[in-house]
Amino acid sequence: MNVSEIKKDFPILKREVNGKLLTYLDSGATSQKPNLVIDAMSDIYKENNANVHRGTYVLSAETTQKYENVRNIFKDFINANSSDEIIFTKGCTEGFNFLANSLTKNLESGDEIILSEIEHHANLIPWQMAAKKHNLKINFVKIDKNFNLDMSHFDSLLSEKTKIVSIVGESNISGMLTEIKNMSELIKSKSNAYFIVDGAQLVPHRKVDVQKLGIDFLCVSGHKMLGPTGIGVVWGKKEILESMEPVYGGGDMIEEVFYESATWAPIPHKFEAGTPPYVEAIGLGFAVEYLNNLTMEAVEEHSNSLRDYAKSKLENVEGLNIIHSSSDIAGCTFAMSIDGVHSSDMSIMLDTHGVAVRSGHHCVQPFHRKLDLDSTFRATGYIYNDERDFDILATAIEDCVGLLK
Amino acid sequence: MSIQEKIDNYKKTLSLFPNPQEKYQYLIEQAKFNDDFPENLKIDEFKVNGCQSQVWLVPEEQDSKLYFKSDSDALIAKGLVTLISSIYSGETANDIVNSEADLMEEFELGVILSPARRNGAFSMLKKIKDFASGLTD
Secondary structure, eight states: OOHHHHHHTOGGGGOEETTEEOEEOBTTTOOOOOHHHHHHHHHIIIIIOOOSSSOOSHHHHHHHHHHHHHHHHHHHHTTOSOGGGEEEESSHHHHHHHHHHHHTTTOOTTOEEEEETTOOGGGTHHHHHHHHHHTOEEEEEOBOTTSSBOHHHHHHHOOTTEEEEEEESBOTTTOOBOOHHHHHHHHHHHOOOEEEEEOTTHHHHSOOOHHHHTOSEEEEEGGGGTSOTTOEEEEEOHHHHHHSOOSOOSTTSEEEEOSSOEEEOOTTGGGOOSSOOHHHHHHHHHHHHHHHHHOHHHHHHHHHHHHHHHHHHHHTSTTEEEEOOOSSSOOSEEEEEETTBOHHHHHHHHHTTTEEOEEEOTTOHHHHHHTTOSOEEEEEOOTTOOHHHHHHHHHHHHHHHHHHO | OOHHHHHHHHHHHHHTOOSHHHHHHHHHHHHHHOOOOOGGGOSGGGBOTTOSSOEEEEEEEETTEEEEEEEESSHHHHHHHHHHHHHHTTBOHHHHHHOOOOHHHHHOOGGGGOSOTTSHHHHHHHHHHHHHHTTOO
16 A cells, blocks of 8 residues: 555645644544545535435435445445445434444343443443443453453353343454354354444454444444545344334434324334534545555555554654564554553653643543553554554654653 | 732733743642642542642632632642632632633743633633632622
């Protein structure tokens, strides 16, 4: 993959910060956007904009067509069976809230949910809320000393009581890649549980085939994969989605409405109340096109080789503790700490080098607590990052440690 | 010295450092001078919420004036809270409440003083003003 050519497609990467050319290593929080996406959204507002689904004039028909076509684009992108299985959401957080509300409605007291110790708060809090409401038990798969999921522990947690398993596909802390296929086979052999994968970090970086993986649901955030904010996708198996109750009520999700009651539109629209973020959805469609042009195979290969380079580079920085999966293949995500240096000081000082990294608990507070760390600073690489970006990071860390110790 | 005069002094000092890294280094130095915060005061009551690091601010009243002790587990935040504490220490509750100085504007401290509601400096200042307004009529 030609990263220097790719960089040219992202206008923000030409920016200087504190007198230095921006080194953006925070794509785990949000990715930057290529001109293709920015221009497409701007064009919609200039050329087509009209509310979707309800107009009988040209503009509305054009916008509706472009918007609905994104379901087809996304269907192909993750190899779903049908575009009806693509539900638009605001992002992963809304996706999990929707699933946690809808899937737990008919569960019984004492039924069990399995999450892992390293879940993002988006895949934790909605389940905590649902568990409280329906008196459900949440079990947490342990993370081993190599920052990977303990699969034998997972096996031991599974039983007929397990109704939902919701696990991160690629960790936003350790870069860990979950053995999704193995998990799905284990789940099927020991329970009738639904298997949900948090694809927030996985889908931007790797080819995901929902049918091959044997999962039931996938949550995706558009803004982490070159798309705009405020748009995401929940993919679910058609037969399960059809059996589910909507969580949000309002316009566009109904078939017939009476004063006392209403009937629901077919999937996917029964889950999408109100005016959808159609411009954002169209932007997401172009983001997928951009990735498809690179091919997800190339995107994945780039992530793997950049991860190998970054790992070896960062391992040579004296005093740097790296929280990163020990597996041969993992995401290009590195949470780091240095004894005696606060991560917020580090990220502020790195900013003076033009290096953008995040500090804090990255929405995974319980796992930081388990490691006895208040916070870490985190660097994540994406398609527009190259080896030089990690060279700059490593040198900048060394420089900043000198000032902060 | 009034609150505004103290702010002006710091502003003058900070303007001697043209680039952000030097400004932060100045804050880090201020943090290192501030080393007498009692461990037993690191309790929730004195914690400043809304900061990325842990920050504590403890008010004391002496002869109708307020004095602030402060600490943080991060150096840059500690330098900042040290500066803010010294600006408002030795002032009456009324003067503190009525002071309209906009530190965010005055200090030009880049990311740590960006005028966002949820940032640390905003919370530190709010904590000081809340203490003071609890003591005014």
